[in-house]
Amino acid sequence: MASTLTLSSKQSPFPYAAVAIAAYTGKAAIVFDETATGLSLQFNGSTVTEEEAVVQEVAKEGGLSDDSAKTPAFFALAKSLRTATAFPDIVASLDSLDDHLSLRTFLVGHEITGADWIVWGSLKGNIKAVGLLKNNQHPHLLRWYSHLESLKTTQTVLAELTSAKATKARSNKTAA
Amino acid sequence: MSFQSAVSKLNSPVKDLVLAVTRDGTELIGEFDKDQAEVASWIEKTSQGDLVAEGNLKDLNTLLVPRTYIATNYLTAADVALYGALHPIVSRLSPTEHYTHPSVTRYFDHIQYSSPVRTSADSLGSIFSPVVLNIENAPRPERKVE
DSSP, X not given: OOEEEEEOTTOSSOOHHHHHHHHHHTOEEEEEOTTOOSOEEEETTEEEOXXXXXXXXXXXXXXXXXXXXXXXXXXXXXXXXXXXXOHHXXXXXXHHHHHHHHSOSSSSTTSOOHHHHHHHHHHHHOHHHHHHHTTTSOHHHHHHHHHHHHSHHHHHHHHHHHHHHHHHHHHHHHHO | XXXXXXXXXXXXXHHHHHHHHTTTTXXXXXXXXXXXXXXXXXHHHHHHSGGGOGGXXXXXXXXXXXXXXXXXXXXXXXXXXXXXXXXXXXXHSOHHHHHHSHHHHHHHHHHHTSHHHHHHHHHTTTTTOOOOOOOTTOOOOOOOOO
């Protein structure tokens, strides 16, 4: 594995898409470094730090990219959704995703792509969006969201995140 | 119920498709005992016919709303059986009927284009040829006002 994804477990909003796609593809080792100031992916001598770029790079390495004209729109939607706080804006995004997923298993094509991971990660990191999603007004989006979350690799990396946070809490305690 | 005895209850050509995709029951039958029991149980339900009866499409749609795959969270023989049994029904429904059972349509379209299913389906001739579902031109679903 030539690539390494370094991040801190306390980053907020947490880059769920980057760690989930790294775990899903197995194309980047995930290192929780509590001194890291941000996300960074090192590969072939290059470094990218923006989550969109990380997801795109790992998707490319893992064969999850596609050349659909729709993909950039999902990356843009994910970016605005990550920090959206106004309920009407979040609801409008969830409505449009739910409509799209009513007749589609994944966002683009017939398999999971980088677009799925970037949108899933933004939703996962936005507590208001997750709350609205659990209201059961978006059944198709919830099916898709739960599926990505239920995957073995996602479950494993989320458990690693929990344990990294616990280790950090313990070491803080010892220091204090 | 074992995989083999569940599959033996299916009729041809669905049985042939399931055996082809699973390489005679060696692949896609479920990763652990619990998954294997689920897979066999859904194949048996499919073989009984009620699950895929045209009059019960609404119930099947409701069942599929929260599911990506029928038995587990990955493609198994149970999906192949259900896809195969649905093929004659879905292929004769009108576009409007496809849109009014969105989760059946979405599920069917996903399974019909998954690569293990497509490869074996094509090897059986034109019985399981792809059904054109015209997803791109679907009307926007009506949203219930909260």
